[in-house]
Amino acid sequence: MNIKYAEELVRCELIKKKFDDYAVMLEVTEESENCFAVYYQTKKYIKTNNTDFMSIGNGPVIVNKSNGELYFTGSGRPTEHLIESFEKYGHPEIVENQNELQISYDNSKEVSYNNQLKVLKKLTGKGFLEVKSIYEYLKNGNNVIVKNDLPDELKESLISNGFIVSYPLVEY
Incomplete structure (x- = not known):
C-alpha cells in the first residue's frame, strides 16, 4: 500500500x-x-x-x-x-496500564512446582488450596491482574519462578 x-x-x-x-x-x-x-x-x-x-x-x-x-x-x-x-x-489507542501488573505463566521455563506455589502464596496471601487453584488458572493460559505496588523482590521472584510480569494493555 x-x-x-x-x-x-x-x-x-x-x-x-x-x-x-x-x-x-x-x-x-x-x-x-x-x-x-x-x-x-x-x-x-x-x-x-x-x-x-x-x-x-x-x-x-x-x-x-x-x-x-x-x-x-x-x-x-x-x-x-x-x-x-x-x-x-x-x-x-492501546496503551499499557502502569497502575496494574499482569501475571501470567511462562511455559518456556522449567522450574520447581513447589517454588511456584510458594511465590504465589507470597503474592496472594492465600492458603494452599486457593494458591493451587490460582496456579492451575495461570497454567491454563489465563492472567491475573494485581495492583502495581509489588516489591521489586517479589516481581523478580515471580519471574525467576516461571511467571511473566507485565503491564496489562487497555484501550486509551
Whole structure:
C-alpha cells in the first residue's frame, strides 16, 4: 500500500460517513513501518488556512498498511504516540496500564512446582488450596491482574519462578 492509496481509503470513508464538509489534507500524511497517519480537516480550513474554520478534536486516521483497516482517532494523544501504539500493539489507542501488573505463566521455563506455589502464596496471601487453584488458572493460559505496588523482590521472584510480569494493555 502506498500513501496515495491510504489517502484515498480515508477520502472514501469520509464520504461514506457523510462527512461532506471534510477532506483529506494531502501532503501531510505520515508513514511508519506498518501504518499511515492520514489527516483530515474541514474543506473551508484547507482552502483558507483560517483557523476559525478548523475542526477541533479530530486526530489522524491511522491506516493499517497490511489490510487497509482504518482507525479514526481523536486529538487527545500526539500522533507519534498513536503510531507507536499501532506499531507495538496493532492498534493506535492501546496503551499499557502502569497502575496494574499482569501475571501470567511462562511455559518456556522449567522450574520447581513447589517454588511456584510458594511465590504465589507470597503474592496472594492465600492458603494452599486457593494458591493451587490460582496456579492451575495461570497454567491454563489465563492472567491475573494485581495492583502495581509489588516489591521489586517479589516481581523478580515471580519471574525467576516461571511467571511473566507485565503491564496489562487497555484501550486509551
